Amino acid sequence: MSSALIEVRGLQKQYVMGAETVRALRGVDLVIERNEYVAIMGPSGSGKSTFMNLIGCLDTPSAGEYVLNGQPVAGMKDDDLARIRNREIGFVFQTFNLLPRSTALENVELPLVYAGVGKAERKERAAGALGAVELADRLDHRPNELSGGQRQRVAIARALVTRPSIILADEPTGNLDSRTSEEIMALFHRLHAEGQTIIMVTHEPDIAAHADRVVMLKDGIIASDRRQTRVPVGVLAARPESALSEV
Amino acid sequence: MNLTSTREGIGIALDALRSNKVRAFLTTLGIVIGVATVMTMAAAITGFRAMVMENIEAIGPNNFIASRFDGTEIRFSDNHGKDPWEGKPALTFADAEMLEALPAVRTVATSIDVGGEVRAGSRAVGSVQIMGRSADWVEYSRGDFLQGNNYLGVHDQRASNVAVLSPDLAQQLFPSGGAVGRSVRIKGREFLVAGVYKLKDNIFASAMKNWVVVPSTTAIKDLDANYDWMDFLVVTERGFTQERAMDDVTAALRSARGLRPAEENNFALIKQEAFKSMFDRLTGVFFIVMVVLSSIGLIVGGVGVVGIMMISVTERTREIGVRKALGAKSNEILWQFLVESVTVTVIGGAIGLAVATALAGLITATTPVNATIPLWAIFASIMASGGAGIVFGLYPANKAARLDPVEALRHE
Numbered sequence: 001m002s003s004a005l006i007e008v009r010g011l012q013k014q015y016v017m018g019a020e021t022v023r024a025l026r027g028v029d030l031v032i033e034r035n036e037y038v039a040i041m042g043p044s045g046s047g048k049s050t051f052m053n054l055i056g057c058l059d060t061p062s063a064g065e066y067v068l069n070g071q072p073v074a075g076m077k078d079d080d081l082a083r084i085r086n087r088e089i090g091f092v093f094q095t096f097n098l099l100p101r102s103t104a105l106e107n108v109e110l111p112l113v114y115a116g117v118g119k120a121e122r123k124e125r126a127a128g129a130l131g132a133v134e135l136a137d138r139l140d141h142r143p144n145e146l147s148g149g150q151r152q153r154v155a156i157a158r159a160l161v162t163r164p165s166i167i168l169a170d171e172p173t174g175n176l177d178s179r180t181s182e183e184i185m186a187l188f189h190r191l192h193a194e195g196q197t198i199i200m201v202t203h204e205p206d207i208a209a210h211a212d213r214v215v216m217l218k219d220g221i222i223a224s225d226r227r228q229t230r231v232p233v234g235v236l237a238a239r240p241e242s243a244l245s246e247v
Numbered sequence: 248m249n250l251t252s253t254r255e256g257i258g259i260a261l262d263a264l265r266s267n268k269v270r271a272f273l274t275t276l277g278i279v280i281g282v283a284t285v286m287t288m289a290a291a292i293t294g295f296r297a298m299v300m301e302n303i304e305a306i307g308p309n310n311f312i313a314s315r316f317d318g319t320e321i322r323f324s325d326n327h328g329k330d331p332w333e334g335k336p337a338l339t340f341a342d343a344e345m346l347e348a349l350p351a352v353r354t355v356a357t358s359i360d361v362g363g364e365v366r367a368g369s370r371a372v373g374s375v376q377i378m379g380r381s382a383d384w385v386e387y388s389r390g391d392f393l394q395g396n397n398y399l400g401v402h403d404q405r406a407s408n409v410a411v412l413s414p415d416l417a418q419q420l421f422p423s424g425g426a427v428g429r430s431v432r433i434k435g436r437e438f439l440v441a442g443v444y445k446l447k448d449n450i451f452a453s454a455m456k457n458w459v460v461v462p463s464t465t466a467i468k469d470l471d472a473n474y475d476w477m478d479f480l481v482v483t484e485r486g487f488t489q490e491r492a493m494d495d496v497t498a499a500l501r502s503a504r505g506l507r508p509a510e511e512n513n514f515a516l517i518k519q520e521a522f523k524s525m526f527d528r529l530t531g532v533f534f535i536v537m538v539v540l541s542s543i544g545l546i547v548g549g550v551g552v553v554g555i556m557m558i559s560v561t562e563r564t565r566e567i568g569v570r571k572a573l574g575a576k577s578n579e580i581l582w583q584f585l586v587e588s589v590t591v592t593v594i595g596g597a598i599g600l601a602v603a604t605a606l607a608g609l610i611t612a613t614t615p616v617n618a619t620i621p622l623w624a625i626f627a628s629i630m631a632s633g634g635a636g637i638v639f640g641l642y643p644a645n646k647a648a649r650l651d652p653v654e655a656l657r658h659e
């Protein structure tokens with residue numbers, strides 16, 4: 001048992017495609033403590049998403065160890081992984097992935113449905129989470145009645161509502177303009193300040209500049225891992241090229 | 248797999264049906280047709296059965312028939328190649344006389360039927376049911392003389408050429424009325440019309456309109472009726488039970504025929520229950536046919552259900568990925584899609600039921616049959632369509648449940 005939230009040793013992932021084997025991750029070692037704010041960067045195809053899927057228990061590694069919150073995850077059964085995803089992980093996706101026919105409130109309730117939370121408590125907590133992302137007045141709106149930024153905030157509320165150990169965001173601002181991206185970053189800052197652990201994948205140095213720590217992946221291994229002093233919110237929008245030299 | 252996800256599944260199914268009405272219609276069509284057909288038939292048969300039973304009741308609970316063998320027993324096997332009447336002697340006039348003397352027996356009317364043409368002057372009616380009956384047939388029958396009277400016992404003894412006509416036959420032969428006292432030619436022989444008799448309204452009476460009653464002796468002597476096939480219409484004496492009368496008739500016939508205790512009866516006594524069970528066997532065959540038809544309908548409908556559910560799973564692959572990412576277990580996804588397919592098929596079943604109700608109403612309005620859908624059939628059709636939903640939803644739902652979350656999230 002370790003006190004670290006995430007502890008990964010020699011993590012590998014291979015995809016077998018016919019005769020060819022793609023080695024998406026080739027041995028990653030990483031320790032992430034509670035309340036860290038980590039950005040994962042790297043060129044396209046370097047294995048960022050693959051890594052996030054493993055960390056998020058959506059997929060199982062081909063080799064290596066993964067201890068999440070004291071629980072060894074590698075080798076767990078599907079249903080146990082589902083339970084861990086439900087309790088420990090909050091996903092934020094690039095394309096939001098809200099259910100189109102459901103209202104904002106119903107979308108945010110969904111993880112609580114799978115957690116077996118009763119209806120009244122579910123509604124209350126979902127409404128609370130939407131309040132926390134400043135969407136208290138949009139509870140009954142469907143995704144197509146919301147802006148991109150609002151949709152991503154609903155998705156973040158959905159990720160938060162189970163009070164997970166980690167927020168995993170794979171390019172959360174990838175489909176948003178820079179102004180809206182800043183809004184989302186401001187929200188992440190606040191969550192981080194409240195003690196939330198956040199791991200996000202991004203291509204954009206501006207976005208990565210918000211994190212305390214930047215992990216660079218290249219060809220399925222860690223090329224660099226450095227801590228940085230993060231930029232205050234709002235500054236980057238004005239000076240986009242700042243902080244890049246560091247990365 | 249709780250109430251919430253069930254309700255959610257139903258909601259999703261209804262949404263899916265609403266958003267693609269044509270597809271939903273085609274999907275449920277097989278089930279709608281299957282359920283509608285079977286329910287309409289069930290309603291019609293139930294109504295028809297009620298009517299027939301009522302008419303069989305009208306025969307009278309104390310009457311029964313003595314016959315050479317029991318024709319109400321439908322045999323599917325061929326009785327070892329023998330005819331069912333083999334080794335069973337015919338009933339005779341002497342037997343009738345002997346049985347009529349029993350205290351528990353009120354009357355024994357001999358009964359022997361044949362078909363033929365009846366003429367009056369230039370008018371002719373073909374295939375008339377010619378019923379040879381001894382004069383006491385009116386004791387067994389329910390009805391009234393509209394004109395004239397019955398013939399008498401003496402006519403039986405003399406094998407006289409006297410006849411009683413059905414109202415329809417009288418109307419056709421003598422359109423201007425006044426049949427009594429006139430003469431008709433039955434199978435070329437001249438007969439005197441003694442009366443016109445109307446059977447109490449029942450389904451058999453309305454099915455068979457043209458008939459004439461003549462003494463059984465005359466039918467045998469002049470009209471080629473086969474003496475070997477004579478039956479007795481037995482009426483129980485007042486104050487005696489039918490059971491007692493049947494026991495006495497059995498004992499009398501056995502001793503007259505010299506049967507030893509170990510030997511089986513070589514004659515048959517048939518009471519109205521026998522007709523009822525014969526009818527039940529017939530309707531049983533109908534119901535088997537119906538079950539087969541409905542199964543075919545449900546299978547055809549089920550193939551449609553597999554189709555729509557596969558499309559639904561494919562269209563919602565990404566949604567399944569999201570649900571799994573949020574913590575849905577495989578069983579919960581399976582349940583959701585099963586609920587959806589059961590919703591689709593039960594709606595199909597309910598529409599089928601509504602169609603059947605309308606058709607049953609039409610049957611009731613346009614025919615004498617009072618067609619009502621029996622309660623058990625409503626229950627059975629809903630169960631069957633729900634069952635089809637489970638059976639045919641299982642494959643698509645299982646496919647959805649087994650999707651890899653990463654693959655599913657990457658879909659499209």
Ligand SMILES: Nc1ncnc2c1ncn2[C@@H]1O[C@H](COP(=O)(O)OP(=O)(O)OP(=O)(O)O)[C@@H](O)[C@H]1O
Binds near residue numbers: 015024042
């Ligand atoms: N299901 C799969 N089957 C086969 N190969 C895969 C699969 N998923 C990922 N890969 C391969 O693994 C490698 C890493 O992919 P991954 O999606 O992790 O990259 P990434 O860093 O997220 O890239 P991007 O920045 O473009 O999103 C790539 O070469 C990719 O082609």
Ligand SMILES: [Mg+2]
Binds near residue numbers: 049
């Ligand atoms: Mg990626």
